[in-house]
Amino acid sequence: MRPSLCLFIFAVLFCLSSGFALAAGAWKPIGPEGGDVRSLAMDPSDPSHLYMGTLSGWVYESHDGGGHWQQLAEIAGRDDLVLDSILVDPRRPSTLLVGAWLLGKADGGLYRSTDSGHTWSLIPGMMGQSIRALARSESQPSTIVAGTLAGVFCSYDSGETWRRISPPENVEIHEVESIAIDPKDPNIIYAGTWHLPWKTLDGGATWQNIKEGLIDDSDVFSIVVDSGAPSTVYLSACSGIYRSLDGGEEFLKVQGIPSTARRTRVLRLDPSDHSIVYAGTTEGLYKTVDAGGTWVRMTAPDVIVNDINIDPRSPQHVVMATDRSGVLLSEDGGVSFHDANRGVYQRQISALAIDPKDPNKIYAGVVNDKSYGGVFASQDGGATWQQRSLGLAGRDVYSLAVLPNGDLLAGTNQGIALWTDNGPWGAAGKTMVMVQKTLPPLHKPSRTASQSARQKASQIRNRKTHHAQQTTKTLTVAEASEITARVNSLSVTGPTWYAATAAGMYRSTDAGAMWEGGPVLDERDFRIVSSHNNFVFAADVNRLFVSADGGETWVQGQLPDELSQITGQAVSPDGTLWLSGPQGIWTSRDQAQSFQRIGPLPMNNISSLTWDAGLQRVLATSYASNLVLSFTEPESKWNYWAAGWPLRMAVSHGGKMMGASLFHGVVLDEEGTSPGGQRGVY
Numbered sequence: 072m073r074p075s076l077c078l079f080i081f082a083v084l085f086c087l088s089s090g091f092a093l094a095a096g097a098w099k100p101i102g103p104e105g106g107d108v109r110s111l112a113m114d115p116s117d118p119s120h121l122y123m124g125t126l127s128g129w130v131y132e133s134h135d136g137g138g139h140w141q142q143l144a145e146i147a148g149r150d151d152l153v154l155d156s157i158l159v160d161p162r163r164p165s166t167l168l169v170g171a172w173l174l175g176k177a178d179g180g181l182y183r184s185t186d187s188g189h190t191w192s193l194i195p196g197m198m199g200q201s202i203r204a205l206a207r208s209e210s211q212p213s214t215i216v217a218g219t220l221a222g223v224f225c226s227y228d229s230g231e232t233w234r235r236i237s238p239p240e241n242v243e244i245h246e247v248e249s250i251a252i253d254p255k256d257p258n259i260i261y262a263g264t265w266h267l268p269w270k271t272l273d274g275g276a277t278w279q280n281i282k283e284g285l286i287d288d289s290d291v292f293s294i295v296v297d298s299g300a301p302s303t304v305y306l307s308a309c310s311g312i313y314r315s316l317d318g319g320e321e322f323l324k325v326q327g328i329p330s331t332a333r334r335t336r337v338l339r340l341d342p343s344d345h346s347i348v349y350a351g352t353t354e355g356l357y358k359t360v361d362a363g364g365t366w367v368r369m370t371a372p373d374v375i376v377n378d379i380n381i382d383p384r385s386p387q388h389v390v391m392a393t394d395r396s397g398v399l400l401s402e403d404g405g406v407s408f409h410d411a412n413r414g415v416y417q418r419q420i421s422a423l424a425i426d427p428k429d430p431n432k433i434y435a436g437v438v439n440d441k442s443y444g445g446v447f448a449s450q451d452g453g454a455t456w457q458q459r460s461l462g463l464a465g466r467d468v469y470s471l472a473v474l475p476n477g478d479l480l481a482g483t484n485q486g487i488a489l490w491t492d493n494g495p496w497g498a499a500g501k502t503m504v505m506v507q508k509t510l511p512p513l514h515k516p517s518r519t520a521s522q523s524a525r526q527k528a529s530q531i532r533n534r535k536t537h538h539a540q541q542t543t544k545t546l547t548v549a550e551a552s553e554i555t556a557r558v559n560s561l562s563v564t565g566p567t568w569y570a571a572t573a574a575g576m577y578r579s580t581d582a583g584a585m586w587e588g589g590p591v592l593d594e595r596d597f598r599i600v601s602s603h604n605n606f607v608f609a610a611d612v613n614r615l616f617v618s619a620d621g622g623e624t625w626v627q628g629q630l631p632d633e634l635s636q637i638t639g640q641a642v643s644p645d646g647t648l649w650l651s652g653p654q655g656i657w658t659s660r661d662q663a664q665s666f667q668r669i670g671p672l673p674m675n676n677i678s679s680l681t682w683d684a685g686l687q688r689v690l691a692t693s694y695a696s697n698l699v700l701s702f703t704e705p706e707s708k709w710n711y712w713a714a715g716w717p718l719r720m721a722v723s724h725g726g727k728m729m730g731a732s733l734f735h736g737v738v739l740d741e742e743g744t745s746p747g748g749q750r751g752v753y
Contacts, residue, residue, distance in 0.1 A: 097715025098738040103447035103456040105397035106417025111380040112157035124154025127734035137390040140414035156205035170202030196233040204250040208257035218247030236275025251294040263291025284322035286310040307335030327366035351376025369405040395443040420731035424471040436468025462496030482558030498553040571597035628663030639680035651677035685723035
């Protein structure tokens, strides 16, 4: 069997495994710590032993009440599972159940572990169910109820077999977001849907809509029943928090929580004092000490709370799972919280840069973390990280570039920001409003015989028909404010700097003090820019633009017919242009007049290409593979690393490899292993 085929089969098997822990040899996450976490569960036999579910299919555990965490396993080996529900069997604490659902799809499943979360298997009876809630009966632990998009399901044998207990013909009891079981009677079940709550007194044989006192069309996110007084029921909805003293016959809306914070994702009763209730909302944590009479916000309003765990031995010990800020821990009943993210790696790294003069200085840009994100900097090779967000105002970061003087440029969703000395971030220069003048073609790309044969097919595709019909020259007319569009890519390798933005292509000839640019050939949304001497290559999703005079004039370049979408671009020092897409990788040595395909390769669906100055190689990564490919000129060979993670991009770091993972922060090849070896010729 050919080596490339062997490698391909290995990668497929690795991705399809039913669940795996961090494999030996896999690059290790090194930070920055934190990110999105979704659910918490306590080991009943040891309240210091906690489990945590994430937005990316991973299960973590802590043995010190949430102070430190370690990764256990990725459920089903996939990163698109949202783990909102974890149950620990009180009779066999090594047995766990996890309910999962998929973002953007009505799919998911129920997974079981019998070895404390190290390995997992899918329970066939719930395959494909989008599970949003799980609850176990206190009085009959073998009874478990699940809320799914399809309805309510029940198991009477600890999750081994399941049956639907909500009527299939009922048009209301579906999209079940929350479940609660009466602590004394397992036949009494509450189900909160995306449209009001329901209750059954007979294990699902009949159901009644319990909506008296609720604002109509309320999504019910959480339901809790007081174990000491089961007639007391709390529920949270998009319209607020409600309390019932008669088992849901009538609800009264509690006061004191602003309407802006009404999306309360979770309610928890203090295990020792049921008049104390915690409410985790989209605008912070609230607490009542008088059974809902009055409420006080205990955190900043930018904390989005997904789950809460309270230690029954010491109720002052409160742990929260949150969006963006990861795990927060309080030792004083919520009066104060501190970061408890040691070992939690859930950041979405969108940009990665290393100072070429000091490889210990690493910079990572993140998305979706608002005030808890921005840019993180490490001065010690990733051992510790410091957040650099002052001045970014919660902006996402899509590209980073270290300048020759050590300053840092960040391309954000709202322009270019500059970090100098000790900050804060500020606008990187001003822009010039530009107009375009149409000029004669710079050149007509020559066609080989094979290209001529493809001419008819190319004419059908609009992205290729006008590659030499016109060029544009940009002319300055007036000064404006700074760039405010999303900046997807930066190139600062020469005296002229370039920025690919959602408002066009921009360039600066004075180290960023002034930027000029705009649309090119009617195109605005540029994704990637690379430069070599005076040649500049800029791409949107399906078109390539070439400038031979430093961005002064542009022409649309020819693309390979097989390439359906541009996902990556790089230029090596000899001027070779590299392009990638779902179908593979191509190179051009004549400024995009013709292309040669590289292959066969062990993976397609390439998501990024990077010229790495440390290795003097082009590095390729894929969201669909755990491999990193490297290409060296002029030997025309490819090598690989098995990173163990799908990566957004990869770079070398002091002789080792480092990557920006999709959900787990920066990952490092700590062992400094060499590539997998020569594996192909192109």
